[in-house]
Amino acid sequence: MDKTFPSAADAVADIGDGASLAVGGFGLCGIPAALIAALHTQGAGSLRVVSNNCGTDGHGLGVLLGAGRISRVTGSYVGENKEFARQYLSGELEVELVPQGTLAERLRAGGCGIPAFYTPAGVGTPLAEGGIPWRHTADGGVALASPAKETRAFQGRDFVLEEAITCDFALVRAARGDRHGNLVFDKSARNFNPLAAMAGRVTIAEVEELVEPGVLEPDGIHLPGVFVQRVVALTARQAADKQIEKRTVAP
Template identity: 65%
Template sequence: MIDKTLPTPHEAVADIPDGASIAVGGFGLVGVPVRLIEALHEQGASDLTVISNNCGADGLGLGILLADHRISRTIGSYIGYNKEYARQYFAGEIAVEFTPQGTLAERMRAGGAGIPAFYTTAGVGTPVADGGIPIRHNSDGSVAEVSAPKETREFGGEVYVLEEAIRADFALVHAAKADRAGNLVFAKTARNFNPDVARCGEVTIAQVEEVVEELDPNDVHVPGIYVQRVVEVGPQDTPIEIRKVRS
């Protein structure tokens, strides 16, 4: 068995270069590989293309890379409550490729499965398929780049749009457990995008709460064949993104 464990998150991300594409797991603030992101922030890589459902929150997760202008392009589903993300988008400081949430997950899953593209009904009859969604703005707020039209085709009397798969140079995920061969187990809703992200990376790096010597094969969510590096980080608290309480 190949032991894929590394001592620290910093060693795990040390070779990520400027200009790399990085798929990142998590939904909101759940299941986000925070320690790997922090290590990447300290490492200094920039001009990154980030593929993730969202781009963290202000000062949290991917938000720390965003704040230092280390991300030049994102592929994701929404901006959410991240004010700095929205500011950079409308100021022309970052390119944003919007993708329907289910389509994003399937684009990554397809990339990991070796499927180059697939057809879906999501977005048919909207700018998702027809093109024209602003990707980048000029500094004066005018639109500098828009999405291109996508191929459509009819199957069984229904129209579908062609979506291309995603393969990333690196993938960063958070898991509850791993063995030394890189087999991963996710906990509850932290499973979210993480399995698809893990499969679509050329080099997948997993921060895990616990490394164990053996896992029951029936419990494995992502086989170790998809994972190149594992680093144990201990328990990870999930902050509350938006707190709602009664008055």
């Protein structure tokens, strides 16, 4: 039951080229920065990433993106990542944009063994009808477009069918965790982390504080250890390394 690994490098050592990854975080909040850095050093490429966004230039998943190691992104938000936009528009990166709530539910459904579900989000738009560019050509044309999705009426209202997401691995960050993989997240840093963890066949969690089994109150656990296969305890320096995407102060 002891799921701890001695380092982030050891925990990501078997992630190979072409692996699919569900990655927690929102902007730079709650991102598994140590695991991402270890994966960058490890060298895997052609990664297919599912995450709300792809970090920023030089931070979070932006580190892997800038190194040309990500081939496909399923996400909701491009944000401030200029390299993300450049790679997408130049045809270097395949991108599937998904409504944020739909992305959350697709990850949750994958973790619960639900193959697909119907949602009203996107009905009557190119999201349902198809044709959204997933990959561009170098000259700005469309190399690959999204397919049309099944729609169905329930009680007089149309819904679109969305498929669940599961990934080879998931990378997440928690404030506290025990050796059995039970995790507790800190406020808004919870964001997509539990959902990404549920969707990974092998879920790797970096924790700011590692405690012994029994220390965490059962009612206070946000994600049970059944969804987590590997736990990495961060150093004090790694735990304190939290970037701010946009610093805003009062006049």
